[in-house]
Amino acid sequence: MSAVVVIGTQWGDEGKGKIVDYLAEKADVVVRYAGGSNAGHTVVVEGKEFKLHLLPSGILYPGKTCVVGNGVVVDPEILLQEIHRMQQEGIDTSSLLISNRAHVIMPYHRLLDALDEENRGEHKIGTTKRGIGPCYMDKNARIGIRMVDLLDAEEFSSKLARNLKEKNQLLQAVYGVEGFDYDTVRQEYLTYAEELRPYVTDTAAALHQAIGNGHKVLFEGAQATLLDLDHGTYPYVTSSHPIAGGACIGAGIGPSKIDKVIGVVKAYSTRVGEGPFPTELLDATGDHIRERGHEYGTTTGRPRRCGWLDACVVKYAGQLSGIDYMAITRLDILDELASIKLCVGYRYQGKLLNEMPASLKVLAQVEPVYEELPGWQQDISGIRKYEDLPPNAKRYLERLSEVTNIDLGIVSVGPGREQTIIMKTIF
Numbered sequence: 001m002s003a004v005v006v007i008g009t010q011w012g013d014e015g016k017g018k019i020v021d022y023l024a025e026k027a028d029v030v031v032r033y034a035g036g037s038n039a040g041h042t043v044v045v046e047g048k049e050f051k052l053h054l055l056p057s058g059i060l061y062p063g064k065t066c067v068v069g070n071g072v073v074v075d076p077e078i079l080l081q082e083i084h085r086m087q088q089e090g091i092d093t094s095s096l097l098i099s100n101r102a103h104v105i106m107p108y109h110r111l112l113d114a115l116d117e118e119n120r121g122e123h124k125i126g127t128t129k130r131g132i133g134p135c136y137m138d139k140n141a142r143i144g145i146r147m148v149d150l151l152d153a154e155e156f157s158s159k160l161a162r163n164l165k166e167k168n169q170l171l172q173a174v175y176g177v178e179g180f181d182y183d184t185v186r187q188e189y190l191t192y193a194e195e196l197r198p199y200v201t202d203t204a205a206a207l208h209q210a211i212g213n214g215h216k217v218l219f220e221g222a223q224a225t226l227l228d229l230d231h232g233t234y235p236y237v238t239s240s241h242p243i244a245g246g247a248c249i250g251a252g253i254g255p256s257k258i259d260k261v262i263g264v265v266k267a268y269s270t271r272v273g274e275g276p277f278p279t280e281l282l283d284a285t286g287d288h289i290r291e292r293g294h295e296y297g298t299t300t301g302r303p304r305r306c307g308w309l310d311a312c313v314v315k316y317a318g319q320l321s322g323i324d325y326m327a328i329t330r331l332d333i334l335d336e337l338a339s340i341k342l343c344v345g346y347r348y349q350g351k352l353l354n355e356m357p358a359s360l361k362v363l364a365q366v367e368p369v370y371e372e373l374p375g376w377q378q379d380i381s382g383i384r385k386y387e388d389l390p391p392n393a394k395r396y397l398e399r400l401s402e403v404t405n406i407d408l409g410i411v412s413v414g415p416g417r418e419q420t421i422i423m424k425t426i427f
């Protein structure tokens with residue numbers, strides 16, 4: 001048995017794509033279990049750039065089974081665009097499996113996402129406007145449309161009619177905008193259904209079989225711990241469960257089947273969207289990190305907020321997901337800094353906090369307790385062995401490991417597949 005979950009430990013954009021891409025080469029099956037096209041990562045294969053939002057990155061390797069699990073919300077238009085792009089590039093998509101229980105993003109979800117954000121004014125969440133929240137709202141309200149419904153024209157038509165009646169009323173009465181035409185939406189989605197039909201199946205059953213047969217299964221997390229609906233900086237979160245436990249629900253596997261959890265930790269912090277960010281740098285160092293790290297969103301192009309690495313956040317992620325090893329990414333982005341700060345605690349009203357505060361008011365007011373460590377001020381992008389890293393780089397990583405009580409597993413020193421230092425065998 002070998003099932004590995006890779007999750008983001010911070011606010012997303014930790015570089016999970018590169019770590020997943022590295023591990024996907026060794027896996028037989030790669031699974032997405034949460035979120036939707038709000039996620040985005042760029043993978044470069046033989047000089048060609050692929051921006052993936054919904055397809056698991058294993059799709060870029062021949063012979064891997066790729067699964068879009070029941071916990072994912074699927075925008076059929078975006079998924080089909082990605083499938084077509086792969087086919088144009090000669091990449092085989094026949095091993096793609098889409099859960100028949102996954103919920104479908106409808107055009108009214110996208111519109112409601114945008115209108116709701118506008119309506120919130122200064123309290124906006126800063127969503128990706130991909131319809132993610134409204135689709136999960138319908139799932140929880142038990143009025144959502146699943147892939148299995150989409151494939152049944154009669155069922156789909158009746159669910160669409162019921163939903164459109166309600167959504168059009170809401171759009172017109174509350175937001176003062178025109179609703180959607182039933183026939184147009186129905187036709188559009190039934191066309192998607194026919195194209196997606198060959199891929200749709202009971203993916204949980206397929207995963208049980210794969211795990212039972214001893215196949216290596218990689219669960220590719222999207223978003224990250226502090227965007228988790230329950231455990232993140234609510235309400236500035238996404239509407240799903242990016243933590244490792246989310247893989248059980250979002251893919252339909254039991255916790256005892258998970259072998260290892262890898263937490264991806266960017267060597268500094270970033271966040272897109274609104275919400276508190278204790279170690280945010282609103283100065284030249286923050287700008288330096290943003291420019292050197294090209295910290296602009298893959299999905300929205302927004303500049304990311306940048307800050308020092310927050311070990312309190314990583315430790316919290318470790319506890320929530322039972323992280324076995326950290327995969328450190330983008331360490332090379334810090335190469336030029338003379339000194340680097342690591343946040344090792346939060347002080348609130350003069351007292352050190354022992355836990356991540358649930359109150360955002362408190363989190364917005366905490367004072368980070370920093371340890372200042374000397375930088376290494378040398379190019380580390382060509383280093384391939386841990387022992388060859390500059391002593392100050394090792395000191396930074398080892399201090400992080402001490403504070404979080406999580407072992408180092410992988411260190412990435414650049415975007416290339418070869419720029420990866422492996423300290424622990426994962427598969």
Ligand code: IMP
Nearest residue numbers: 012013038039126127128237238272273
């Ligand atoms: P939503 O998931 O589009 O509803 O957005 C909710 C929050 O999660 C916003 O702050 C987004 O910026 C953030 N978010 C969603 N997906 C990602 C991601 O893949 N990376 C980073 N932030 C994300």
